[in-house]
Amino acid sequence: MGSVNISHDELNGRSEQHAKRKSSKRILVTALAFALIVGAVIFLVVGVNSDDKERDKDVRTNRLGWGKSTSNAVKDACSSTLHPELCLSSLLGYGGLSSKAGPMEIVNAAVSVGILAVEKAKAHARSLSRPGLDVRQRGALQDCMEMFDDTLDELYDTLSDLHNMSFLSMPKHAADLETLLSAAITNQYTCLEGFHLCKGHLKQDLNGQLRNISNLVSNSLAMVCNITDGANQALGNVDSLSNRQRRLLSERFIASDGDGFPSWMSAVDRRLLQAPARSIRINAVVAKDGSGHYRSISAAVAAAPEKSQTRYVIHIKKGLYEETVDIHKNKHNIMFIGDGKGLTVVTGSRNVLDGSTTFHSATVAVTGKQFIARDMTFQNTAGAAKHQAVALRVGSDLSAFYRCSIKGYQDTLYVHSLRQFYRDCDIHGTVDFIFGNAAVVLQNCNLMARRPSAGQKIMYTAQGREDPNQNTGISIHKCTLTADSDLAAVKRSFQAYLGRPWKQYSRTVIMQSYLDDLIQPAGWHEWAGNFALNTLYYGEYMNTGPGAGTANRVKWRGHHVLKTPTEASPFTVGQFIQGNSWLPSTGVQYSSGLI
DSSP: OOOOSOOHHHHHHHHHHHHHHSOOOOOOOOHHHHHHHHHHHHHHOOOOOOSHHHHHHHHHHHHTTOOHHHHHHHHHHHTTSSOHHHHHHHHHTTOOOOTTOOHHHHHHHHHHHHHHHHHHHHHHHHHHOOTTOOHHHHHHHHHHHHHHHHHHHHHHHHHHHHHHOGGGTOHHHHHHHHHHHHHHHHHHHHHHHTTTTOOSSHHHHHHHHHHHHHHHHHHHHHHHHHHHHHHHHHTTOOGGGSOGGGOOTTTTOOOOOOSSSOTBSOHHHHHHHHSOGGGSOOSEEEOTTSOSSBSSHHHHHHHSOTTOSSOEEEEEOSEEEESOEEEOTTOOSEEEEOSOTTTEEEEEOOOTTTTOOSGGGOSEEEOSTTOEEESOEEEEOSOGGGOBOOSEEEOOTTEEEESOEEEOSBTOEEEOSSEEEEESOEEEESSSOEEESSEEEEESOEEEEOOOOTTOOEEEEEEOOOSTTOOOEEEEESOEEEEOHHHHTTGGGSOEEEEOOSSTTOEEEEESOEEOTTBOTTOOOOSSTTTTTTTOEEEEESOBSTTOOOTTSOOOTTEEEOOSHHHHGGGSHHHHSOGGGBGGGTTOOOOOSOO
8 A cells, every 4th residue: 555644643634624514313322233243253254264375464563563353353354345455454554452342442443444545645745736738637547536525524524424324223324325435436436437548647647556445345344244234233224234245325224105205305304395496485596587595506506505414405596507617525505496397407518529537528517415306407419429528417316306307318318326216207318317326316307218329329327336336226117218309210221229338347227117118138238248248237027018028128137027026125215315314304205116
């Protein structure tokens, strides 16, 4: 890893400062949590190898003043990870573990090591920014700096959650931890993606550090999964241990309410999304004609309070708003209310061919948590010939979109990271037009394929899960997958597929949806040869329509025709994105489980 000019004490100081800046809502440690810690220690013990390499590591641990029990505990914890050698070597060099370190202290150390690596990579990336870089290089470095900051926030939040240990007795908090670490892994690959059209050696200069960070965070995620699985087993919930490959965001939750809303949406937000706009208390009005508080959406967002604990509602009157909008991560609880699809339209045309990165091509980008929007259109008009051109990018945790239209061509909707929900939305595009690595459910949506450029194939999805422990994936439930008006007359001239595997552990499930006859009999398409065909997870359950037949589907190991509700339920709103714990607050209508 190399040396980092930050001490363990300084890291603790930063962690404490960060924790003070956050308003913690976690419960205090319970007696059950402490009991489960003991159970987790027993669960983590999986045996110790005694070959020469392991004895050499014992010698090194003794030189550092570790006891044998400490080194064994570290080996045991690292044995559950995907990168055990890196895990062990990074913890050997950390120096912040006590002589009686147990699983919780080891996980804390692993996360802290990741923070140090991010700090080092961030400093290196900053040093690479110099006069003479072209627009692509500057844009890619900008992506990386943003990703480093987001990763640091997510890792410090993880430390805060680990310190109060409520995740051991509260499965919801365990899902929060897994979500944070999953997003932190995704960020590193987003940084790398920005360099794919860049000249020079910037990508090579950062590649090693970025992959190192990803692997370190992967190790932390594996440890958290292992401990929470052990705690879950102690509680008698053993199903989550049966197949790590299918690890879901919240397998432990069974949907309990059937009123059409995931429970993470509060009653207040539920009313906001269902109520007529005239009955809602509006904080700011945007109007092109000057009749509101602001003429642009960006100006209204800039004036909104930071880290608000209550909903801040911005009414955007009908009109065409030609601007790019960024809802920054410090802008919490923002809500957009438009006057309807096609009436309130925010539009842009940034695209990769003209020099943007995919990440920063978005017309609207949302990273402030708990964002919700209703009754408006997000659009990128760059067109099919301009390739990647994002209309809406979302990295907002616990965000929801209701009765919105999202229009573009290639890469229309970038579901980048964290937990998201889309209900009664229209999503238009051509190639990979729903893509990213969030934990996302699209429900009752119209997914409409547009006419692509000559020779292009239509791909509804391209999911980007990089690690088998990430709790991410795209779940499409009760939607219609059809041809848009510009494609309908010529749909026989183009091949359309449900998706292709952008990354190694790509995961997409389509359930109880209508598939039009434009869907090819094979259903799914490879990305490049045999890449990911054995490690992906693609599922289909009780779909209807002329394109829904599974007899001639791909024969990949990772493709599954789901036959029972037990197989399909983990991908529902209630279970996959913990919808029953947060969607009620947004007011977005939803179905918690299967029909």
